[in-house]
Amino acid sequence: MFALVDCNNFYASCERVFNPGLLNQPIVVLSNNDGCVISRSDEAKKFIPMGAPAFKFKQDFERFDITVLSSNYPLYGDMSERVMSILTQFTPDVEVYSIDEAFLEFKGFDTLDFEDYGKKIKNRIAKWIGIPTCVGIAPTKALSKVANKIARKFPKETGGVYVIDSEEKRIRALKWLTIEKVWGIGYRLQKRLKEKGCIKAYDFTQLDSNWLRSNFSITEWKLQQDLKGIPVLQLEDTTTKKAIATTRSFESTFSDIIDLKERVATFAMSCAEKLRKQQSCCYMLIVTLSSNRYEKDQERYKASKSVIFSHPTNSSLLITKEALKAVEMIFKKGINYKRAGVIITGLVPNDNYQLNIFENENPKHKSLMNVIDFVNNKYKSDKIKLANQDLERTWKMRQEHLSPKYTTNINQIIKVK
DNA sequence: TCTGGGGTCCTATGCCTT
DNA sequence: TCTGAAGGCATAGGACCC
Numbered sequence: 001m002f003a004l005v006d007c008n009n010f011y012a013s014c015e016r017v018f019n020p021g022l023l024n025q026p027i028v029v030l031s032n033n034d035g036c037v038i039s040r041s042d043e044a045k046k047f048i049p050m051g052a053p054a055f056k057f058k059q060d061f062e063r064f065d066i067t068v069l070s071s072n073y074p075l076y077g078d079m080s081e082r083v084m085s086i087l088t089q090f091t092p093d094v095e096v097y098s099i100d101e102a103f104l105e106f107k108g109f110d111t112l113d114f115e116d117y118g119k120k121i122k123n124r125i126a127k128w129i130g131i132p133t134c135v136g137i138a139p140t141k142a143l144s145k146v147a148n149k150i151a152r153k154f155p156k157e158t159g160g161v162y163v164i165d166s167e168e169k170r171i172r173a174l175k176w177l178t179i180e181k182v183w184g185i186g187y188r189l190q191k192r193l194k195e196k197g198c199i200k201a202y203d204f205t206q207l208d209s210n211w212l213r214s215n216f217s218i219t220e221w222k223l224q225q226d227l228k229g230i231p232v233l234q235l236e237d238t239t240t241k242k243a244i245a246t247t248r249s250f251e252s253t254f255s256d257i258i259d260l261k262e263r264v265a266t267f268a269m270s271c272a273e274k275l276r277k278q279q280s281c282c283y284m285l286i287v288t289l290s291s292n293r294y295e296k297d298q299e300r301y302k303a304s305k306s307v308i309f310s311h312p313t314n315s316s317l318l319i320t321k322e323a324l325k326a327v328e329m330i331f332k333k334g335i336n337y338k339r340a341g342v343i344i345t346g347l348v349p350n351d352n353y354q355l356n357i358f359e360n361e362n363p364k365h366k367s368l369m370n371v372i373d374f375v376n377n378k379y380k381s382d383k384i385k386l387a388n389q390d391l392e393r394t395w396k397m398r399q400e401h402l403s404p405k406y407t408t409n410i411n412q413i414i415k416v417k
Numbered sequence: 418t419c420t421g422g423g424g425t426c427c428t429a430t431g432c433c434t435t
Numbered sequence: 436t437c438t439g440a441a442g443g444c445a446t447a448g449g450a451c452c453c
Binding site: 189 | 445446447448449450451452453
Binding site: 030031032033034035036038051052053054055056058071098217218219236241242243244245246247248249251252292293294341343398 | 418419420421422423424425426427428
């Protein structure tokens with residue numbers, strides 16, 4: 001059996017833990033740069049849609065007396081770790097699926113009362129961390145997602161815990177769930193499936209699986225099997241990342257390559273730093289540039305370029321150098337660029353990779369990187385920069401409604417008078 | 418003025434080799 | 436030497452997730 005434990009309105013709930021005045025109040029949490037709404041308390045859901053651009057809803061925030069908060073990732077990350085550590089007390093097989101949810105697998109728990117066990121999980125997280133959760137339990141991962149949806153939708157009837165443990169319950173659940181709400185069915189697939197008469201998740205399970213395999217991708221085939229109750233999707237190891245990315249939208253647009261190179265150099269530095277932090281090296285680098293996708297009147301442009309290194313590296317110097325070369329290759333004149341990103345992938349552990357006969361990391365880089373990381377760690381606010389980064393300008397994220405880092409900064413710890 | 422960011426997985430395409 | 440089939444690999448990009 002699998003369980004899906006999902007925190008309710010996670011970011012909004014985290015904010016409430018340390019500010020009980022927000023309980024039962026409508027609150028929203030904004031994305032980086034205070035761009036759009038990414039979490040809403042139940043009270044706010046009536047008024048504000050998910051993903052609402054903050055600038056368009058400013059008046060509504062005031063009209064409905066909604067508390068607006070900037071996202072506080074140090075707080076959410078720390079709260080998430082606490083929740084996940086509790087989950088490992090219930091089974092050793094835990095897959096942290098995202099910051100606010102995890103799959104659990106129960107192997108050899110056959111005689112367990114799952115409903116009761118789910119309630120224990122939920123209650124312990126509520127009591128020890130103060131975060132409300134929903135728990136869905138079923139024979140496969142995809143069905144545990146469905147069960148979780150039912151627990152969320154019918155809190156009074158289910159108490160936030162729902163178990164699919166019979167064929168009858170499975171069919172009833174799938175006949176209730178509309179196709180677009182199924183995990184893995186997004187906007188595009190939903191449209192295609194509806195054309196075929198798939199309205200409910202149940203209709204999807206009734207499609208001929210050979211036909212599905214030849215007309216859709218392997219992903220949909222696996223999903224169908226899982227929804228039929230045949231476990232195909234397994235718990236995955238999420239502890240080692242497969243890629244690291246730093247991508248940002250700019251406050252305004254850039255058309256000059258010098259500005260773009262400066263930004264990309266900074267993103268590359270940030271990726272390399274994250275890479276060394278998890279003690280890995282990378283084989284490949286991808287740089288992306290794009291124009292403003294919301295701007296109708298101007299030429300749209302999206303481009304990316306990947307670069308393969310002759311040997312795995314985590315040197316900021318090498319990664320930045322190659323990233324800048326890539327910018328030169330894909331830069332097109334006359335475009336107003338709104339967004340750029342650096343992604344590094346092909347990650348291998350620091351100390352265990354194939355050496356190249358002809359070319360290997362310059363040994364001086366390693367000690368230099370150690371010094372840079374040490375200094376940056378010590379003087380967090382004023383990091384060492386490369387000469388091709390802008391030394392004068394400071395790029396500050398907009399965070400006009402930020403709450404304190406209650407759990408990760410001793411100076412911001414909650415005070416009781 | 419102001420529309421997020423970090424991931425995973427899959428597929429299409431073109432080129433090369435057998 | 437040419438040809439087509441088939442598979443591997445690199446690369447780009449789409450779709451989806453939270």
